[in-house]
Amino acid sequence: MTIEAHLATLEKKHGVLEEELHEALNSPSCEDELISELKRRKLRIKDEIERLRSSTH
Incomplete structure (x- = not known):
């Protein structure tokens, strides 16, 4: 895997x-450990x- 492909995956x-965290923060029943x-x-x-x-620059 090239560095560019690895970066894209990451x-x-x-x-x-980010989306999961946003959903967890907006859910009152979400546990602090998960966040x-x-x-x-x-x-x-x-x-x-x-x-x-x-490392690429």
Whole structure:
């Protein structure tokens, strides 16, 4: 997999997590643990995206 393809995959996953997080935040019955986990996963993906981008420049 090329770096560009990997970046595209990560960006797609990041977007999906963003949507899940938005839905979880708007759901009064959603547990704080789930919200925290979504935020952690989203941050890990964002960090990986930034690392890949900086390694290609």
